[in-house]
Amino acid sequence: MKQMVRVLLLGVCGYGSNYIKEISERDTPGVRIEGICEVVPNVADLYPIIREQNIPIYKSPEEFYREHQADLAVVSTPIHLHYQQIVTCLQNGSNVLTEKPVCTSVQGARKLEELERQTGKFISVGYQLNYSRDVLALKQDILSGKFGKPVSMKALHAMRRGDKYYARNGWAGRIAVNNCAVNDSPFNNACAHQFQIMTFLLGDRMDRAMELARVEAEPYKANRHVENFDAIAIHAETVNRVPVWYFTAHALQEKKLGPVAEYRFEKGTVYFGRDYGSGPKAEYVYEGDDGTVTDYGKIAKGERLQKFYDAIQAVRTGSRPVCTVQCAIPHLEAVEQIARIPIVQVPEPWMQDLHEEDDTFHTIKDLQKTFTWCYTHQEMPSSVGFLDEK
Ligand SMILES: NC(=O)c1ccc[n+]([C@@H]2O[C@H](COP(=O)([O-])OP(=O)(O)OC[C@H]3O[C@@H](n4cnc5c(N)ncnc54)[C@H](O)[C@@H]3O)[C@@H](O)[C@H]2O)c1
CATH class of the missing domain: 3.40.50.720 (NAD(P)-binding Rossmann-like Domain)
Known part of the structure; x- marks a missing residue:
């Protein structure tokens, strides 16, 4: 028993x-x-x-x-x-x-x-991607040195959220509640995963993530009823000098954007969401510069709540699950540093309120286009004329 x-x-x-x-x-x-x-x-x-x-x-x-x-x-x-x-x-x-x-x-x-x-x-x-068996296999391969050293990482993931989402509790979109920092935002909550996983994959051990040396960011706010930002571009650098780019938002006109990711290594690139001709492939694929291809989508991911089963197993065996407190620290570092950066209120001409399915979405015009461009070219929105005179 x-x-x-x-x-x-x-x-x-x-x-x-x-x-x-x-x-x-x-x-x-x-x-x-x-x-x-x-x-x-x-x-x-x-x-x-x-x-x-x-x-x-x-x-x-x-x-x-x-x-x-x-x-x-x-x-x-x-x-x-x-x-x-x-x-x-x-x-x-x-x-x-x-x-x-x-x-x-x-x-x-x-x-x-x-x-x-x-x-x-x-x-x-509970960052669930960290427990996914395909991600762990990818991390093993990164740690084994198969792909060479990491060169740069980037990801883009935005999900439209409207008034209903922000009204679901007393802390959604809040910067502080009862004098306690909450810093709730797409970056800290619904779209946290695609950033955190980059720091996890760069960690020097299976149960460690790479911490950050520097964080630059441009936080934007479209929804005037929400305290914190609802769109952000981030350019960070890890302590081992790998640039990390991330773009995320709720103030999107479209229902979603991404997730897509590209992790560049000395010998090749890991893609997520790459289109091979039949739409974006929502799996990690490594493409070596020498023609090698590894499709991590072939590895069974495990249970949907694998994090729960791993915790149960760790209790039984006296071991520790892979996503430690340290694995959460780089994301938290970014959240804290971003909280010190002034939020840019999106001017009226750039805004569009959309009413759909009993909900209202306060969106930024052309955000998809801007973030896609910035993701592709590794640029910040301010440097490509975002929010200039309309
Ligand atoms: N891993 C994921 O993909 C994922 C997705 C969504 C949310 N989350 C995380 O889950 C957590 C909860 O988010 P949520 O959106 O469900 O929040 P929520 O506020 O909608 O729900 C939180 C729950 O806690 C209860 N609660 C409130 N105060 C309590 C108290 N003092 N003692 C006991 N229970 C209390 C609420 O009644 C509610 O049932 C957050 O940390 C969030 O980031 C994770």
Whole structure:
């Protein structure tokens, strides 16, 4: 009999619904929900498993730990609650799988690393691409030196989001909530992954990402009802001097753009989203300058919530999942540095409000064209006449 892993779920009505549904629907052997922390009053009406298995619901992890213990706490609460909740869970003897970002500051993340050492428990961060088996195979190949040294990395990923998205909770698009930095934006939230994965792939070990030496960025805001920016171009440089370009937005006229990525190495290039004649191929493909091709799409990616299964496995074996707190730090470094850069309000002539399917989207005209050009040529929007007189 496998060791029963007792799980505490924190936040089950947003993204966290994925975990409770996975456990309910997949009937994962050897996993039991020991308790739930949630503030939505009717949560027991939402998931039948709660009544079927008599799962207790608490308002805070402190209340839960007065009566229970958990081997793994899964944190899917608002960003600004992560730090304190993770501390409580570690101090009460749980390992933690937290949704990204791990917390709201690099300083906080380093303190969490220290607390992991003190408690002997792990924190695993929920950037799901890091757990995907094709990505891990690609990283192994990068680390083995097969492609030579990294030369430059770039990615483009934008998803249109409107008023409904920003109205779903009290912190979407906010810079701070109750004096705590949230820095919610497409870069810190919905489109975080394509940037974070570049720093992860550049890491010098499987469980490390490459930290940043410098971050330049142009944050733009179209939606006047939102505090933070909703489009951004980023040009960073890692501590091992690899330039990293990233373009992301919610203020897009089209429904989505990308993801596309190009990672250039001394001996060839890794593409994601390259069009080989039948539309963009949403897989990583390495094309060596000597004609070698490796299609990572042929590797089975694993489970949709592989991060959860890896955390369960790590609890059982006493190992640590691959996406450590350190793997979350370069993204957090960029978020913190960008927060110091003034946001450019997009002038009226460049804006277009679109009304579709009961939603309103505050978009920037020609953003797709500009970001595609900037991505292709590795330029910042201001240097190609973006937002000049219209
Ligand atoms: N990995 C991904 O692809 C992905 C996608 C979306 C969101 N996320 C992450 O998931 C986290 C949650 O995002 P969301 O959009 O679901 O947020 P949300 O605010 O919509 O939902 C958060 C949940 O936490 C609950 N909650 C609020 N305060 C609480 C408290 N004090 N104690 C316990 N529960 C509380 C809310 O009721 C809600 O159920 C964020 O860290 C976000 O970045 C990850």
